[in-house]
Amino acid sequence: MFPSLQDEAYLCTAVRLNDSVEEWVVRFDPLASANRAHHMLLFGCSDVLQQNLEGKFWDCGHHGVCQNSRIMYAWAKNAPTTSLPEGVGFRIGGQTGIHFLTLQIHYAKALPEGVKDHSGLQMELTTQKQKYKAGIYLLAAGNTIIPPNTPKTHADMNCLLADSGEPRDITLFAYRVHAHVLGTVITGYLFDTTKNEYIEIAKGNPHWPQAFYPMNKTHLAKTSDILHARCTWNSTGRSRHTMIGSTAADEMCNLYLMYYTDPRLGSEFSACGMETYPMITKNLPPDSDVPLPPNPLLEEHAKGKNLHKEQAFEYSISKDEPIKVEKKGHTHQYLQDNRYQAKPGGYEYEDATNYPQPQQVLQRWKTPADTPRPALMENSRKAKQLKILAFKTASDWGQEEVQYGQVVAVALDSAGDVVVFHRGERSWDGSTFKGNILRDTSKPIKSPTLLHLRKDTGHIIDKWGENFFFVPHGLTLDKNNNIWVTDVGMHQVFKFPAGYGNGQPLLSLGTRFEPGDDDTHFCKPTGVAVMTNGEFFVSDGYCNARVIKYSANGKILHQFGKQTKYNFFGELIFSVSCTFNIDLPMFQ
Known part of the structure; x- marks a missing residue:
C-alpha cells in the first residue's frame, strides 16, 4: 500500500x-x-x-x-x-x-x-x-x-x-x-x-x-x-x-x-x-x-x-x-501484415549501386569516430576495410596441455615475452558476487594465475600466483618488469617485483574484500597504467567509475571521474564531461 x-x-x-x-x-x-x-x-x-x-x-x-x-x-x-x-x-x-x-x-x-x-x-x-x-x-x-x-x-x-x-x-x-x-x-x-x-x-x-x-x-x-x-x-x-x-x-x-x-x-x-x-x-x-x-x-x-x-x-x-x-x-x-513491404531485391537506397556484404554494409553506414556526419552523404567517400590478412594465427605457438581459465589480460615484458593473467578454475558469473561483495572469500584460486611464456614458442618459462587471487582482472608490466595486477573480488591493486619475487607484493592498495569509494577502498578496480617516472593510474572501475593518480610510493595525487547517470527507467542520460560507464583497463 x-x-x-x-x-x-x-x-x-x-x-x-x-x-x-x-x-x-x-x-x-x-x-x-x-x-x-x-x-x-x-x-x-x-x-x-x-x-x-x-x-x-x-x-x-x-x-x-x-x-x-x-x-x-x-x-x-x-x-x-x-x-x-x-x-x-x-x-x-x-x-x-x-x-x-x-x-x-x-x-x-x-x-x-x-x-x-x-x-x-x-x-x-x-x-x-x-x-x-x-x-x-x-x-x-x-x-x-x-x-x-x-x-x-x-x-x-x-x-x-x-x-x-x-x-x-x-x-x-x-x-x-x-x-x-x-x-x-x-x-x-x-x-x-x-x-x-x-x-x-x-x-x-x-x-x-x-x-x-x-x-x-x-x-x-x-x-x-x-x-x-x-x-x-x-x-x-x-x-x-x-x-x-x-x-x-x-x-x-x-x-x-x-x-x-x-x-x-x-x-x-x-x-x-x-x-x-x-x-x-x-x-x-x-x-x-x-x-x-x-x-x-x-x-x-x-x-x-x-x-x-x-x-x-x-x-x-x-x-x-x-x-x-x-x-x-x-x-x-x-x-495483420507489415505496414511496409520491402521492394524486390531490397529497399532502394539513395547511394546504392549494388548490394554489399553485411560487414561492408555496416562499415558504410556506421559513423566513423573522426568523420563529421555530413561526409556520410558524399557518394565519393568509401569506407576502408581492415586488412585481416595482415594478422595470422601461429598454429604451432603455445602448449596444448596448458589449461587456461577465463583469460582476462595479456602483457609483454621488456624482452617481448608474454605474461598471461587468467582465472584458473574460477569463473565470474551471476553467482560470484552479492551486490559488490564476493560471496566466497575462503577459497583463493589454487592454480597459478600468471603464466610467463616464451615469445617465440609460447612455452611456459614460469608460473606464479597460486593460492593468492580470487577474481583476477587487470595486468600491466612497467619498464622494470614489475607486475601490476588488480583483483575485482578482493577490491585491491598489487605490485609484485619482476619475476614475482617470493610472492609478496611490494605495494598493496585497497581494503581486502571491502568495496568502497574513499581513499583506502576500491570497488572492483579494473587496471593500472604506469608512467616512466613511476607514478601510476588506477581505473576504479565497475562501481566507482573513477581514475586515481598515485605517486610512485602509492600516495594519492589526484582523482577524477564519476558514474554515468541513468534516469529512473534505466536509460542513459548523455553528456556531462568526466563521466564513465565502466572504467576498463588503461593502455600505456
Whole structure:
C-alpha cells in the first residue's frame, strides 16, 4: 500500500528471492489503474540497499532503485495481463544473479489527502525449467530536444544487435511503446543486413494502453542485424522547448521489445540509446512517422479506472501460425501484415549501386569516430576495410596441455615475452558476487594465475600466483618488469617485483574484500597504467567509475571521474564531461 505524498513521486518496494531455488516468471498480472498510477516498472536486481529494505517502500526517485538491475516488465495506461508463450519465462532466484524483484511505481499526480493506493503486480511462477528464457531489448532516446510548435520531431536509435550486448540471436514476439503527451507514434524496424531490407516489427500509439502487444508474427533477429526505433512528437500549441526526462512535463521515447533466446548463453536485457547508423535512419520507409488510425475505444480505455484486468494477451512462439490475441476491443487489424513491404531485391537506397556484404554494409553506414556526419552523404567517400590478412594465427605457438581459465589480460615484458593473467578454475558469473561483495572469500584460486611464456614458442618459462587471487582482472608490466595486477573480488591493486619475487607484493592498495569509494577502498578496480617516472593510474572501475593518480610510493595525487547517470527507467542520460560507464583497463 503506497501513499503518494507529492506530484512526480517514484516509490519502490522489493521482495527477496530464494537463492536456493531457480524460478521462472511466465505471467504478469498488473493490479493498477491509470487514474492512480502513471506507470509501473519491474526490475530484477542483484542487491537492494539494506536501508531501503527496512521499510515497506522507499523514495527511489532520489535514492535509486537497486544494484545491477534489468527491466523485466513495464505497465501503463491500463494495459492488460501479459502471458508469455509456452516454454518461455524470465529466470529469477537461485544462481541467476537476480536476488530481488523491485517494483517501481510513478505517481504523476499526488493522491488526494487520506487516499491510499494499492497498485501492484501479481505474477505466476514455476520451478519447471523453460525451453527458452525471456528478455527485454530497450531502444530509448536520452538527449533529444523537442522545439516548440513543431508538427514532427524525430528521435532515432539504431544498433547492431551484437554491439549492444546480445551474444546470441533473439526471437522477438511482443513490443511496448512509451512516450508522454506529445508522442504521436513509435515505430520499430528490424534491418536485415544480408538482404538490405527493413521489416516493420512494431508500431504503436503511446496514448493507447501501453501493453506488450503481440507482433503479427515472431521475428528472428540475428546478431548481424540492426534494430531501429523512431519516435515522433507533435509539439503544436506548446510554446516551450521540451526535454527528455522523467516527469509528465518532459517527454520520453521508449520501445521495449520482448524476446526469447538460448537459456544458457543468451542475454536477458540489452539496450540501444544512440543513432549508430545514420544511413539506416536516412532511408527509413516513408510511413515511419505516420500515426495509426484513431481508435477512440483504446484511447478511452487508457484513462481512468481499469475495468478489464481479467483480459489478457497471449502469445505463440510458432513462426508459421498467427499470434493468438484474446482482448475484447483490441482487434488491431492493422497488425495483420507489415505496414511496409520491402521492394524486390531490397529497399532502394539513395547511394546504392549494388548490394554489399553485411560487414561492408555496416562499415558504410556506421559513423566513423573522426568523420563529421555530413561526409556520410558524399557518394565519393568509401569506407576502408581492415586488412585481416595482415594478422595470422601461429598454429604451432603455445602448449596444448596448458589449461587456461577465463583469460582476462595479456602483457609483454621488456624482452617481448608474454605474461598471461587468467582465472584458473574460477569463473565470474551471476553467482560470484552479492551486490559488490564476493560471496566466497575462503577459497583463493589454487592454480597459478600468471603464466610467463616464451615469445617465440609460447612455452611456459614460469608460473606464479597460486593460492593468492580470487577474481583476477587487470595486468600491466612497467619498464622494470614489475607486475601490476588488480583483483575485482578482493577490491585491491598489487605490485609484485619482476619475476614475482617470493610472492609478496611490494605495494598493496585497497581494503581486502571491502568495496568502497574513499581513499583506502576500491570497488572492483579494473587496471593500472604506469608512467616512466613511476607514478601510476588506477581505473576504479565497475562501481566507482573513477581514475586515481598515485605517486610512485602509492600516495594519492589526484582523482577524477564519476558514474554515468541513468534516469529512473534505466536509460542513459548523455553528456556531462568526466563521466564513465565502466572504467576498463588503461593502455600505456
